[in-house]
Amino acid sequence: MTDKLVNGVKQAESSSKSGDDGENGACLICGDKATGKHYGASSCDGCKGFFRRSVRKNHVYACRFQRACVINKDKRNQCRYCRLRKCFSGRHEEGSCSK
């Protein structure tokens, strides 16, 4: 590569063309700032870790409501079942996480 990527340096993003929420866009699961692609989906570090732990330990969660909880940055820890469901539907791939 020729030019280094300058991490953390942001310019006026108000008018930037691909001015997603941050350079990597938003987490497909919770909408937080994504830190890159993880297990097949652009996601934040929180969802990355949650998915890895859940898959690796074969966790089975239960939803206390109707399995349709809203998953965003603030509420993502309120329902593990729905968060993991959204991880899979967000194209996080089980096969890409070594158990």
Add this chain to the structure above:
Amino acid sequence: MTDKLVNGVKQAESSSKSGDDGENGACLICGDKATGKHYGASSCDGCKGFFRRSVRKNHVYACRFQRACVINKDKRNQCRYCRLRKCFSGRHEEGSCSK
């Protein structure tokens, strides 16, 4: 990381025509597909990089078991001590990797 390794046994026949993607044979350390000779031994990119990093940074590893771990494509990352040991016994040469 997608190649199937057949048995580590490669036909070194003379029927080199076109489907010869295995010209370099198997990695002497882990049996993965070798990409050429690196630091004195026919090896894959993974063992090439691992050896370079280990030698250059003078890494000292410890084996959690009996220093006789199986090193193959799947398990090579599970014991750095045994992987590096096998790099040396596989004739990777320290002198050929500038520190």
Add this chain to the structure above:
DNA sequence: AACCGTCCAGGGTACAAGCGC
């Protein structure tokens, strides 16, 4: 062409802080 070097996306581990019991 063969081999050595760097770069870096993405997967890994470690651990402090937080939470429930």
Add this chain to the structure above:
DNA sequence: TGCGCTTGTACCCTGGACGGT
């Protein structure tokens, strides 16, 4: 208060891409 588990951040390691000689 302690104990154990979970979360999310920080950082390390791996290995493929690719340039240089």
